[in-house]
Amino acid sequence: WVHHRVPVAHREELYHILRMTGPLLLSRILNYLLPFVVTMFCGRLGNAVMAGYGLASATINVTTVATGYGLGLACDTLVSQTFGGKNLWQVSYLQNQGIILPQLYAAALANLASGATNYILIYWLDLGVGGSAAANTLSQIYICVFLFAYIRWKKLHVKTWGGWSVESLQEWGSYMKLALPSALMKCFEWWVYEFGGFFAGMLSEDELAAQHAVIMVAYITYMFPLGIQAAACARVGNALGAGDSSRAILTSKVSLGLAATFAIAEGLVLGSSKTVIGLIFTSDERIIGLVSQLMNAYCFLQFFDGLVCVCTGIFLGTGKQKIPAVANFIGYYCVGLTLSVTLMFAAKLRVLGFWVGLLVCVVLQSSFYIVVIFRLNWEKVTEEAVKRAQKSLNTLDSEGTPDRSTHSEKPVDGYVSVSTEAHDGNPEREGEHVVQQLKDNRLSITQLIIRRGLTVFAAVALLAVGAAVLFLVPLPEIQSAESNYTRDWINVTYSPDSIFSTQLVPSKESE
Template structure:
């Protein structure tokens, strides 16, 4: 029996145990170099469906309702799963790049795409029969039919996601964020006229809006694939090692399933929040206000996700390279950026709390309610940014399973019960539901902070090197 792989002291990159100011400055620059473009990339991806909803929504109230319902359902049942699973590549590709096992990046990426495609077929079956499912669940038949038709034309976008998201992680983990930025912005500029043409010129309505998303994501996949295939920057990393393919698929699901659980559990909770608001007194007001709060929070989270992606990449690269102390400095740099952006945007929101609501509604009642919830929303900004960064650390390190269990405890065992109790028993209504979200985020932040601060980073570096360099290709426990 072979001896277990261990990282010897002389294999570690020599780094001083004390965090020197110069080290932190270097990591701040590196994290910032990745975070700013990635925030823009995430915003561009986020705006693709938003633009379609805006264009379709101007046609009729029925189409707006159907598109909104379909967007919520497809996010929960499809897109969240795609985004979550590919979090495994932040561990595998990031650590492989740090370990200079360049050929494994391509194999991991191809295995992710090959694994995602069959899943898309299963999800597509649900989307094809979405209208019947929604009617069975008690939704309005007319709205359900619009939603079902919208979801059907959105199926190609699901397959586009199955390619785009792995390729995005493939480039991200190599620090190739500028090409990602160009591709994302190009796709967004392509999507705007495509959506307008299909909806207004060809008169396809909501179906045209969904088709525009599908065409845009397929276009996105093509330009990313072309860059990967022809760019000299990917010359070493786009290789495919057929002998490693099966073991790479196993590793992808080993880290992808808990990574998907991390994202989906949190994403689904917010969808449940909107559904619960419909059961409150004056459901129209409560749903409108909580939807505004959720949209505002999501827009801020996009920026935090850029910082989280940067931290995930730097942590994974440094662990793969056998530099655990530098990985710790990367975490500190990410937290510094989190503090700056969260304080800035929280202050901005609180200062503008009396006018933010007018961005979404002309109703004085809605605007005043949004202003009343703004202090809680500011607190969410701070907590969500903090947890986003530490979730990035989890993905970069390979302990997604801890993040998944943390979300179960924080949101479903603590946050959701507190929110429902405050909303329905204490009659705090929408404010009570959002208080539950804040409590859940606080619990999540505390647990992640304890885990991160108590982590043995030298051991994590050893496991990262074993995970990538070992020729056995066997799955191993993270911790």
């Protein structure tokens, strides 16, 4: 039945996407386990230590990880399209070349090394929470070293890296035109969940705990569409870089269909197990009931959020980061967060209101993204991608003769216009020709020293300010539990079957 109903091209594309998604999914779960392992060890040191680690992690995620991750997303566009265009000397590495398994192996080795490091520093050397922080840092170093070692071992750099040169300091502006929208896109999405934790903490400790539990479940379920997103980004970018618009459109359709299928399966599993999911984190019946209540909204939210995730990957592959960057700000903050706060406090839905607000947001966003994707001018997008790959796109006119008139000189984000008609297919000679063509756009040595020097100075100054605050500003005194007003209020007891009462009543202790 499948062979008759599903076209061969769709089956082949599904095979390629699944082949990439499987290892990507496992590698992302293993990457997620790195901080999870640290949390487990911190939990053994006491609740205060684990709470401190959670607060530190949230701060780091908001200020550095989300920003750095977003800036790095520009590589997903440039690398995949450049590799698809066979301009190997301008290619970066691994995922967007379709090389996936090394990330899986590196993440697995990093988890083993991280667990051993945590045990040694915390228990053998008795370094406590400081040892756990050091182990967390070392775990990130491990995975970087393992990937670098693989690149050197397999000599991937021979075809794709020309060595260190002053050229690496050129054309930062074209990269940042893609990187800044990517960073904003990721930060707008990431930060809204941190705000959710803050608002839940304003309600009660129980609701903060339930919110954190659902977030942990969300991290796991989000790995599935995230794996498809990475595969879609690489496949779409490769196709566009090679000048193949039809394959890019086909990849988009198959990726969205696969994401919807996974999301339906996840929703069924979460919905059928919602009353016991809370037991993974706690034995407190009130929190278990709250988690079950929140799952009523999250089961639907994760379906549309999965579509948003994969659509984002398609936009990254096409180089259209500005669309989700603007949409994420409007959707998450002007619509989602505003509605969430209103439902939480004004409508008194409490933490459930946060997830209902986000549900409305992702429904609107997924609908908007899908409409935009299939209304794109894919021929124009392909031309822009080929330009980024620094390869001419030859199209046939209506008479079947080669037509180069479609080559536009309009500037494209992430690209400086060059002519490559004289190239003979030799990567080394192509690289020399491109450098010659870009001479007029090059910064002089003086300009490089001033501009890149200012960048380095700003980074060092920011680090110095952070260090000064750390060492010069005294830590606030820890307040006792009696001074925390949240303990004077408790929620009505929740059970899995009766979980919709949110009335606050005074506790006996407060009387």
